[in-house]
Amino acid sequence: MKLLLVSIIMFSSFSAQAASIYAGKSKAAAVCSQCHGVRATSSDAPFPPLAGRDEEYLKMALKQYRDKTRVSEVMNNIAGSLTDRDINNIANYYSRQKN
Amino acid sequence: MNKTIIKINQTLLTVSAGLLLLAGSAHAKSDMHQLYEDNCASCHGSDHGGYLAPAINADTLKGRSPTALRTLIMTGSFETLMPPFYGRLKDADIREMVKHLQATPKQSNPPWTIKDMKKSLKVYVKDESTLPSKPTYQIDSMDDLIGVAARGKYGRGKGSKAIFINSKTHKIVGEVETGTAAHIIDFDPANSRWAYVKTDTAEIFKVDLYSMKAVRSIKTGYNGPALGVSRDGKYLMAGSFVPHNAVILNSDLEPLKVLELEGVDPDGKMVSSDSGMIIGTPFADVFAIALENAGQVWVVDLKEGFPITKIKNVGRHLHDAFLTHKGQKLMVASYDDSVVIAIDLKTRKIIKKLKAGCVPHVGGGAAVKVDGRTLGFGTNFGTCDNNTVVSVWDLDKMEVVKQIPVSGGTESPAAHANAPYVAVDIITKDRRARTIQLIDKKSLEVVKTLDVGGHAYFPEYSADGKFLYVSAGYAGDEVVVYDSHSLKKVASVQMESPAGIFSRGRVKYMTRGLSPDEME
Numbered sequence: 001m002k003l004l005l006v007s008i009i010m011f012s013s014f015s016a017q018a019a020s021i022y023a024g025k026s027k028a029a030a031v032c033s034q035c036h037g038v039r040a041t042s043s044d045a046p047f048p049p050l051a052g053r054d055e056e057y058l059k060m061a062l063k064q065y066r067d068k069t070r071v072s073e074v075m076n077n078i079a080g081s082l083t084d085r086d087i088n089n090i091a092n093y094y095s096r097q098k099n
Numbered sequence: 100m101n102k103t104i105i106k107i108n109q110t111l112l113t114v115s116a117g118l119l120l121l122a123g124s125a126h127a128k129s130d131m132h133q134l135y136e137d138n139c140a141s142c143h144g145s146d147h148g149g150y151l152a153p154a155i156n157a158d159t160l161k162g163r164s165p166t167a168l169r170t171l172i173m174t175g176s177f178e179t180l181m182p183p184f185y186g187r188l189k190d191a192d193i194r195e196m197v198k199h200l201q202a203t204p205k206q207s208n209p210p211w212t213i214k215d216m217k218k219s220l221k222v223y224v225k226d227e228s229t230l231p232s233k234p235t236y237q238i239d240s241m242d243d244l245i246g247v248a249a250r251g252k253y254g255r256g257k258g259s260k261a262i263f264i265n266s267k268t269h270k271i272v273g274e275v276e277t278g279t280a281a282h283i284i285d286f287d288p289a290n291s292r293w294a295y296v297k298t299d300t301a302e303i304f305k306v307d308l309y310s311m312k313a314v315r316s317i318k319t320g321y322n323g324p325a326l327g328v329s330r331d332g333k334y335l336m337a338g339s340f341v342p343h344n345a346v347i348l349n350s351d352l353e354p355l356k357v358l359e360l361e362g363v364d365p366d367g368k369m370v371s372s373d374s375g376m377i378i379g380t381p382f383a384d385v386f387a388i389a390l391e392n393a394g395q396v397w398v399v400d401l402k403e404g405f406p407i408t409k410i411k412n413v414g415r416h417l418h419d420a421f422l423t424h425k426g427q428k429l430m431v432a433s434y435d436d437s438v439v440i441a442i443d444l445k446t447r448k449i450i451k452k453l454k455a456g457c458v459p460h461v462g463g464g465a466a467v468k469v470d471g472r473t474l475g476f477g478t479n480f481g482t483c484d485n486n487t488v489v490s491v492w493d494l495d496k497m498e499v500v501k502q503i504p505v506s507g508g509t510e511s512p513a514a515h516a517n518a519p520y521v522a523v524d525i526i527t528k529d530r531r532a533r534t535i536q537l538i539d540k541k542s543l544e545v546v547k548t549l550d551v552g553g554h555a556y557f558p559e560y561s562a563d564g565k566f567l568y569v570s571a572g573y574a575g576d577e578v579v580v581y582d583s584h585s586l587k588k589v590a591s592v593q594m595e596s597p598a599g600i601f602s603r604g605r606v607k608y609m610t611r612g613l614s615p616d617e618m619e
Contacts, residue, residue: 033574034175035183040576042252042595046186074173074185 024093027086031078032094039097051097058091131199134192141254141279141299142180145321145341146206151299152181156205168197178528178554180573180596182252208342208371211320216346216354219318224307227314230292234309236272238265241291242562242615244272244308244603246284247570247578250596254280254299258595261296261304263311266561266568266602269580269590273311277304282324282599288381288606289332293350297326301339305352317352320344327377327386330426334401336386338374345374345388347405356405362393365412376419381609382426382444389417389431396431398447408447413440421464421610423475423494425619430475430494432459439477439490441497451497456488457481462511462557463605465521466494467612468619469540474500476521476538476612478509489523491543501543507531511557514612517564518583520546521612524556524569532556535569537586547586551579562604562615570597 028038035047050058064070065079066087082090136145142152153159160168172193175183184193224230238244245266251258261281263273279300287293296304296313301320304313320339327336335352338345343360360372375389384401394415398408414433421430429442432455439459441450456479465476477490488502489509507527514521520537532554537547549555553575559568560583567581578597580590604615613619 029574030177034177035185037574037576039593043258044251044253044256
């Protein structure tokens with residue numbers, strides 16, 4: 001019982017702090033990759049690639065889009081649906097992709 | 100004479116300018132039509148009647164919120180091929196397009212005549228004797244080539260290509276840009292140099308596989324994937340959804356004869372028809388074509404005048420087919436009757452109608468020899484209650500062997516004489532679409548599910564049967580290669596929105612799964 005409790009605490013603290021690349025992958029597939037691709041965008045797309053970008057930069061940009069200090073109709077809407085944890089996961093995932 | 104023309108033109112110009120000022124909307128309407136043709140028609144149909152993607156017209160979009168439609172165009176539709184047009188089209192144009200779509204009824208069949216076709220013929224290499232006499236890249240056998248129809252994110256543009264891979268090294272050996280999404284790649288059975296690529300906007304590119312260059316192209320219609328090559332490589336036949344016709348061409352892509360596709364359907368109604376599959380066969384100098392709506396299969400003899408034998412009452416809404424018994428027997432899928440119809444191309448009569456699953460779509464079909472029997476495998480698009488299956492028939496006795504339960508709708512089976520599994524792609528639109536399932540040839544049961552990623556479809560074995568290629572399509576943007584025995588991932592080939600995969604080995608074994616050494 002004690003062990004279980006300890007592991008629950010450890011697990012929850014783990015997920016609160018560290019970003020999950022798997023959660024990032026599934027969120028990116030559902031929210032971002034339609035426009036930004038996984039490793040690259042379409043050769044004809046007007047969207048910037050996200051793969052291999054700096055993790056902190058991606059977090060900052062998504063948060064700015066979310067609180068509308070950076071204005072874009074589409075990105076304000078899309079980022080508006082993301083939690084802090086989503087943003088951490090997505091930034092972590094994309095920063096580790098090779099472009 | 101010239102003067103008169105100039106004068107008339109000037110008058111016309113003045114009149115049109117006046118009209119433009121008076122009725123700006125008329126001008127906008129033709130602009131919108133062009134914008135539709137340039138961005139939407141390759142998937143939604145030049146007649147607004149739907150093609151790969153749903154029909155979008157006044158009728159189908161009635162009552163839909165313009166705001167929701169605008170959002171859908173801007174962001175695209177997830178888990179479909181619909182791309183985001185945000186940043187590609189101006190917001191004002193997207194708003195106008197929504198209005199245009201909600202006001203435009205389905206158009207009647209726009210004509211595309213043999214004259215239009217001839218005019219569209221483009222020659223990129225005038226003197227074919229200047230082409231290299233052997234492949235300009237390292238490859239053991241041309242049968243090792245695998246062609247992938249890379250659609251490109253927008254179904255057009257720089258990402259739209261036919262990409263050719265050496266299936267022993269999994270490296271790209273050539274890329275041919277096709278302008279709009281490549282859909283079908285067919286190989287010349289008689290000369291390993293040539294391949295033909297057909298796009299969703301019905302252009303055919305003749306490709307020299309030795310130099311990996313397009314030598315000619317022709318536009319055969321507005322939309323439609325059907326394409327066949329004759330056994331001697333001398334003729335091609337292409338069929339369209341828009342307009343309702345098919346054309347026989349020579350190998351220089353010169354159109355020889357156009358067939359208007361119409362006939363009496365199984366319910367006694369005279370109908371104009373989309374072109375379903377077109378297939379050449381090693382059995383004879385003929386093409387077979389399925390008339391989707393008329394429910395007929397026509398057999399066209401490749402001789403003077405191209406005479407046609409019409410086989411009627413085949414089924415309701417025919418689509419695709421595969422060959423068996425040295426190409427003498429043709430198995431045709433009928434969407435609305437849930438059957439696959441066996442046709443004898445010698446007697447040109449129906450042999451039997453065999454029960455399939457729900458909305459049979461056999462793709463390229465598959466046939467394997469197991470314990471002395473030749474088993475045919477048919478995939479089914481639909482997911483009816485308790486009927487989500489892959490169908491297996493005994494092709495000698497022409498009877499149902501088993502309906503194998505699978506996890507969703509399926510589109511195309513892959514098999515190879517040297518590989519233990521028949522692979523089918525699950526296309527049901529949720530997480531299942533990421534997967535393919537493997538059916539054991541002997542036990543006829545699903546033994547493994549692979550999570551490929553993207554929208555996984557169109558599995559295909561390499562000509563030696565050692566590797567299984569699968570498109571991780573939509574936003575997956577890669578072709579994934581597995582070892583066909585261990586099912587371990589061995590390679591990934593990056594490309595934009597890959598779809599159909601076509602091994603040149605197909606010309607040897609006719610239908611995937613049959614012996615690559617002797618025609619069965």
